[in-house]
Amino acid sequence: MAGLQLEEVRKVYGNGQVAVHDASFRIEDGELMVLVGPSGCGKSTLLRMIAGLEEITSGTLRIGGRVVNDVAPKDRDIAMVFQSYALYPHMTVAENLGFGLKLRGQPRAEVERRVAAAAAMLGLEGMLGKRPREMSGGQRQRVALGRALVREPEVFLLDEPLSNLDAKLRHSTRTEIARLHRRLGTTMVYVTHDQVEAMTLGQRIVVLDAGRIQQIDTPMVLYERPANLFVAGFLGSPAMNLLEGELQAADGLRLAVDGAPAAGVPLPGATVPDAWLGRRVVLGVRPEHLSPAPGDGLPARVEVVEAVGSEAYLHLDFAGRPLVSRLPPQSLPVPGAELRMRADPAHLHFFDPQSGARLAI
Incomplete structure (x- = not known):
């Protein structure tokens, strides 16, 4: 096993496009670190540089x-699992698992030992004689994981390995990866673009x-104290509610939103520094912290109930x-209903509308 250290790692393509800007962080020995972000954010490029x-x-x-930096991929003692299974269709599961070891000249007994151990770990013992076309997508992905596992590398790199699976298989295979780690x-x-995968898998x-x-x-x-508006809006399903306006202290603290009722x-129940009064901010409220309440609250109309x-x-x-708004099971309003909604004062987030940075109270 081994840790990783990135120090101002940068990737610039020949056309001048900067794919990764000076990435610096450490991945501890034995840690499961997730790189997450939207398409084109540089996460796969970063993984490919590793x-x-x-x-x-x-x-x-x-x-x-x-x-x-200048060491060939084969000499880095890493194993990579890609989005596509990339299995040899004419080979059995056992042959797919052991093929890389045979290329490296491992003795037959060692290849068989590692293949058997990987198959047992991934529940593939009864499938070693099958070919990929006889297996489901989830089973093929387990073979792809096993092919990396038999290498016994210092570092595993996984590039969106669940993207080709349906929702049920993604959940079960995600659990298998967590158990395996x-x-x-x-x-x-x-690496993933799915923030649910990131939240449930990553240490x-x-x-x-x-x-x-x-x-x-x-x-x-990350969920409870996002550093900026991007993180606040990206992590969480459904996403955080965001409203921009001016903080005022008329009859208690309130946010005056352009075009909204007075x-x-x-x-x-919320408090902010006196210096914030009269300042424009972006207020963030997670769906579970916005709920119907009688009396004073923001007026809202129900559009859809899920x-x-x-x-x-x-x-x-x-x-x-x-x-x-996220609610527990209860008697629910119907579409078209007018409600008063109240944000939990203990779970409010404030951001600067220009920089997007979190404002510390």
Whole structure:
């Protein structure tokens, strides 16, 4: 096993496009780190630089303390799992699992030992004689994982390995990867655009946008204290509600929103520094912290009700702005109903509308 250290790692293509801007962070030995962000944010490019499949323009990459900028991929002691399974269709599962080891000249007994161990770990024992066409997508992805597993590398790199699976298979395979990491204790770097995958798998998460690192932390810190508007809007399903306006102290703290009723957004129980009064801010409220309340609250009209069993989502309209409220199972309002909604004062987020940075109270 080995940790990774990136020091101002940068990738610039020949046309001048900067894909990754000076990425600096450490992945601890045995950690499962997730790189997440929208398409084109640089996450896969960063992973490919770690793998040695993309040249590093500048900066330093260390694996296990060794600088590997100019080390060939085959000599980095890494194993990579791609979005496509890339299995040999004419080979059995056992042959697919052991093929890379045979190419490296491993003795037959060692190949069989590693193949058997990987098959047992991934529940593939009864499928070793099958060919890929006889298997489901989830089973093929497990074979792809097993092919990396038999290498016994210092670092696993996974590039959106679940993207080709349906929702049910994604969930079950995600659980298998988490169990596999706990069992092996091997360093893993996992790339995804799916923030649910990132939140459920990562011990820590690197959030990227436009090639720049926005925040690095544990899933719950990112969720509860996003560093900026991008992280606040990207992580969370449904996304955080965001409203821009001016903070005022008339009859208690409230946010005056352009084009909204004069009462704006009442914030009973919330406190902010006196210097913030009269300042324009972006108020953030997670859907679970916005709920119907009698009396003083922001007026909203119910547009759509989504009841999904264990919880329900109210899609609301507030002065032409969409809001979402997450509620436990209960008697739900009907579309068209007029409600008063109140934000939990203990779970409010404030951001600067120009820089997007979080404002610390």
